[in-house]
Amino acid sequence: MITGELRSKVDKIWEIFWTGGITNPLSVIEQFTYLLFIKGLDDKQKEEERLAEFVGTDFNKIFNDDQQNLRWHKFKQMSATEMYETVSKKVFPFIKTMHGDKDSAFTKYMDDAIFMIPTPQMLEKIVTNIDGLPIKEGNTTDDTKGDLYEYLLSKVATAGTNGQFRTPRHIIKMMVDLMQPTPTDIIVDPAAGSAGFLVEAGEYLKRNNEDMFTIKELKDHYHRDMFFGNDMDRTMLRIGAMNMMLHGVDRPNIEYRDSLSETNKDREKYTLVLANPPFKGSLDYDSVSADLLKVTKTKKTELLFLALFLRTLKKGGRCASIVPDGVLFGSSNAHKSIRKEIVENHQLQAIISMPSGVFKPYAGVSTAIMIFTKTGAGGTDKVWFYDMQADGLSLDDKRQPVDENDIPDIISRYHNLEKEKDRKRTEKSFFITKKEIKDNGYDLSINKYKEVEYDRVEYDKPSVIMKRIDEIDVEIKTLKAELKTLLNLDL
Numbered sequence: 493m494i495t496g497e498l499r500s501k502v503d504k505i506w507e508i509f510w511t512g513g514i515t516n517p518l519s520v521i522e523q524f525t526y527l528l529f530i531k532g533l534d535d536k537q538k539e540e541e542r543l544a545e546f547v548g549t550d551f552n553k554i555f556n557d558d559q560q561n562l563r564w565h566k567f568k569q570m571s572a573t574e575m576y577e578t579v580s581k582k583v584f585p586f587i588k589t590m591h592g593d594k595d596s597a598f599t600k601y602m603d604d605a606i607f608m609i610p611t612p613q614m615l616e617k618i619v620t621n622i623d624g625l626p627i628k629e630g631n632t633t634d635d636t637k638g639d640l641y642e643y644l645l646s647k648v649a650t651a652g653t654n655g656q657f658r659t660p661r662h663i664i665k666m667m668v669d670l671m672q673p674t675p676t677d678i679i680v681d682p683a684a685g686s687a688g689f690l691v692e693a694g695e696y697l698k699r700n701n702e703d704m705f706t707i708k709e710l711k712d713h714y715h716r717d718m719f720f721g722n723d724m725d726r727t728m729l730r731i732g733a734m735n736m737m738l739h740g741v742d743r744p745n746i747e748y749r750d751s752l753s754e755t756n757k758d759r760e761k762y763t764l765v766l767a768n769p770p771f772k773g774s775l776d777y778d779s780v781s782a783d784l785l786k787v788t789k790t791k792k793t794e795l796l797f798l799a800l801f802l803r804t805l806k807k808g809g810r811c812a813s814i815v816p817d818g819v820l821f822g823s824s825n826a827h828k829s830i831r832k833e834i835v836e837n838h839q840l841q842a843i844i845s846m847p848s849g850v851f852k853p854y855a856g857v858s859t860a861i862m863i864f865t866k867t868g869a870g871g872t873d874k875v876w877f878y879d880m881q882a883d884g885l886s887l888d889d890k891r892q893p894v895d896e897n898d899i900p901d902i903i904s905r906y907h908n909l910e911k912e913k914d915r916k917r918t919e920k921s922f923f924i925t926k927k928e929i930k931d932n933g934y935d936l937s938i939n940k941y942k943e944v945e946y947d948r949v950e951y952d953k954p955s956v957i958m959k960r961i962d963e964i965d966v967e968i969k970t971l972k973a974e975l976k977t978l979l980n981l982d983l
Contacts, residue, residue, distance in 0.1 A: 497626060498625065498626055498640060498643075499643060501621060501624060501625055501626075502625070502640060502643055502644065504621055505524065505618055505621045505622060506520060506524075506647065508614065508617050508618055508621065509523065509524070509618070512609070512610060512611070512614040513610060514608055514609070517647050518727050518728075519608060519727075520644075520647070521644050521645065521647070521731060522605075522727055522730060522731060523607075523608055523609060524622075524644060525644075525730075525731050525734050525735070526584070526587070526605070526607070526734070527618060527619065527622055528622065528640075528734075528738065529587065529734045529737065529738055530564055530579075530583055530587060531564045531622060531623070532737075532738045533554050533555075533563075533564075533587070534555075534563045534564035534565055535564075536554065537553065537554045537555060537563070538565075540552075540553075554590070559586070561578060561582075562578070562582055562583045562586055564623075567579060567583065567619075568619050568620070568623055572612035572613055572615070572616040573612045575612065575615060575616060575619065576609075576611070576612035576615050576616075579607075579615060579619075580607050580609075580615075584605075584607045587602065588602040588603065588605060589602075602730060602733075604726065605730055625640070641686070641735060645658045645686060658685070658686070658688075659685075659688055659689070659768040659814065660850065660851070660883075661688065661692070662883065662884060662885075662899065663814075663846075663850060663883070664688050664689055664692045664766075665692055666899045666902065666903065667689070667766060667812045667814075667861060668689070668692045668693050668696050668766065669696070669903050670812060670842075670861075670863065670902070670903060670906050670907075671764060671766065671810060671812050671863075672696070672700075672907075673693045673696055673697055673764055674697075674701075675697060675701050675704040675710045675713070675714070676710070676713070676763075677693075677718065677763045677764045678717065678718060678720070678761065678762045678763045678764070678806075679693050679718055679719055679720065679762065679763070679764045679765075679766060680720040680721065680722075680758075680761075680762040680764070680765055680766075680767075680804065681720075681721045681722075681765070681766055681767050682721075682722045682751035682756075682765070682767060682769065682797065682800060682801075682804070683722065683723065683751065683767060683768070683769045683770060683797070684721025684722060684723050684728075684732050684746065685723060685725075685728050685732065686728060686731050686732050686735055687719075687721050687731075687732035687733075687735045687736050687744070687746065688735075689766035689767065689768075690719045690720075690721055690732075690736060690741075690744065690766075691735055691736060691739045693719070693764075693766060694714070694718075694719065694736070694739055694740065694741055695739065697714065698740070714741070715741060715742040715743055716742070716743050716745075717745075718741075719736065719741055719744050719745060720745040720746075720747070720762065721744070721745070721746045721747070722746075722747050722748075722749040722750075722751045722756070723746070723747075723748070723749075724748065724749070724750055726748060729746055729747075729748055732744075732746050733746045751797070751800060752780050752781060752784060752793065752796050752797070752800060753780065753781060754781050754782070756781065756800075758803070758804040759803055759804060760803075760804070760805065760806045760807070761804055761806065762804055762805055762806065762809055763805070763806055763808070763809045763810070764809060764810050764811070765801045765804070765805060765809070765810070765811040765812070765813060766812055766813075767797065767801070767811075767812075767813045767814070768813070768814040769793060769794065769797035769813065769814075770793050770794075770797075771793070771794050771816045771857065780796060781800075783799075783803055784796050784799040784800055784803065787799035787802065787803075787829070787830065787833060788826045788829045788830040788833070789825070789826060789829075790824070790826035792826065794815055794816055794818070794819050795819065795826055795827065795830050797813070798813070798815070798819070798830050798834070798862075799830060799833075801813065801866075802833070802834070802838065802866055805866040806866070807866055807867060807868055808865065808866065808867070809865070809866045810863070810864070810865050810866075811862070811863065811864055811865075811866070812861060812862070812863045813861070813862055814846075814859050814860070814861055814862075815859065815860055815861075815862050816857055816858070816859055817845075817857075817858040817859060817860060817937065819831075819860075819862075819936075820843065820860060820862075820935070820936040820937045820938075821935050821936065821937040821940070823933075828933060828934055831934040831935075831936055832934045834862075834864050834872075835872050835875075835926060835929060835930070835934055836870060836872070836930075837867070837868060837869070837870055838864055838865060838866050838867050838868070838870070838871065838872070839864060839865040839867050839870070839871030839872050840862075840863075840864045840872045840875050840936075841863045841864055841865065841875065841876060842861070842862075842863040842875065842876040842877070842878070842906060843860055843861070843862060843863075843875060843876075843877050843878075843936050843938065844860060844861040844863075844877075844878045844880055844902060845858075845860045845877070845878065845879050845880055845937075845938040846858070846859050846860060846861065846880050846883070847880065847881060847882070847883070847887050848887070849886075849887025849888065849891075850883055850887075852887065852888065852889050852891060853889040853891070860936075860938075862936075872926045873925070873926055874923040874924060874925045874926060875923065875924050875926070875929060875936070876906070876909060876912060876921065876922075876923055877921060877922055877923070877924060877938045877941060877942070878898075878902055878905065878906075878920060878921040878938075879920050879921070879938055879942060880898045880899075880902060880920075881896070881898060881920070882894065882896035882897055882898050883897060883898065883899060884896070884897035884899060898920070901920070902921075905921050916943070917941060917942055917943040918942075918943045918944065918945050922941070922942075924941050928941070
């Protein structure tokens with residue numbers, strides 16, 4: 493969670509952008525990200541230099557000897573005019589072409605990037621304030637940078653197209669912890685936005701597989717062939733690509749692509765899907781891949797994405813996706829057919845029902861996490877349900893920290909399912925058999941199966957309650973009289 497100090501400093505920088513004429517939130521985030529990225533490159537090389545000096549080895553330099561004035565710690569000491577000339581005419585073109593490889597995601601989506609900061613004075617103020625942000629230099633496991641990014645994205649207060657890319661980081665982290673990515677996984681988010689799922693998957697691997705970076709094949713896989721993301725917003729593609737690189741992934745595969753269209757030819761390519769695809773969208777049949785319509789004939793994006801996951805996963809591949817509650821109980825043929833497909837022909841493992849406040853202040857929609865494995869041969873025996881009631885934050889628009897938090901319990905129980913078999917339906921989690929799900933028309937709503945216990949409450953008779961009210965009235969009159977006496981007021 494972002495601290496008060498960091499929040500106030502980010503707000504100050506945001507105000508500098510705003511008063512300087514850059515008022516579009518996405519533009520502010522984009523320009524902010526460019527500068528964070530530039531600073532991150534310098535921090536990364538500083539860390540490499542320290543390591544090389546310690547062990548006495550060479551390293552691949554981001555900035556060569558002729559480019560030292562392009563480094564953050566160098567140009568931040570320049571005058572405002574000199575700094576502006578350096579950043580706008582040298583540093584920014586440098587980061588646009590730093591890969592050299594025109595086919596890399598970063599180079600492709602930086603090609604039409606624009607440096608929008610209009611004056612030297614404004615740039616100087618922003619650089620000074622970014623330099624003062626309490627971000628730990630060279631610490632790849634530090635969450636501060638991610639918290640900062642999450643707070644920046646929270647500034648985009650509009651729902652719909654802009655709101656789709658923002659999944660709360662603690663929900664992303666929970667989903668990644670549930671799925672436990674491995675060093676050999678090939679991970680995709682077909683509606684990647686700022687690449688939050690991919691970033692967190694990468695951070696999970698760093699925390700839990702330290703030796704993967706000592707094995708060349710695994711290290712190369714991590715940097716080049718592990719992470720894939722699609723989006724249709726070029727601004728978000730740039731932000732996503734920079735976000736990945738800031739978190740240590742050299743060449744993320746971030747593509748401009750409509751994942752549901754015929755242009756997406758991916759089939760049995762990935763081993764893990766992590767996603768929060770757009771809800772409540774409606775597409776024309778002509779714009780949707782025919783393969784997906786064969787699975788479920790619908791225009792609803794939330795159903796089509798589930799069909800997409802099944803097509804693009806390898807056999808044995810896993811999926812954790814956020815879905816609106818309507819997907820779980822919708823009565824249309826399309827809703828029933830996709831649920832039947834997952835339950836009967838693959839292995840549905842879990843449905844985690846989330847409270848409606850999880851996505852506030854942007855939306856109050858009720859959602860769930862669906863976890864399944866592609867098998868092509870069935871495998872669903874019983875499905876684990878969890879009724880999540882708290883996520884560690886208040887469920888109103890303010891989303892302030894609270895003590896109640898089911899997330900640690902969800903992760904613990906999911907990874908110890910053998911202990912869940914005897915739980916009753918009155919508890920937070922329980923199993924439901926495939927047969928019962930089938931008998932209920934493949935309804936996956938937790939409310940269909942959860943049992944509620946009602947405690948008997950006995951009240952006093954009305955005559956007793958009325959007598960008590962009369963006694964209180966007498967007491968009030970007595971106290972008022974005593975008060976008037978003390979105040980020397982006329983009775």
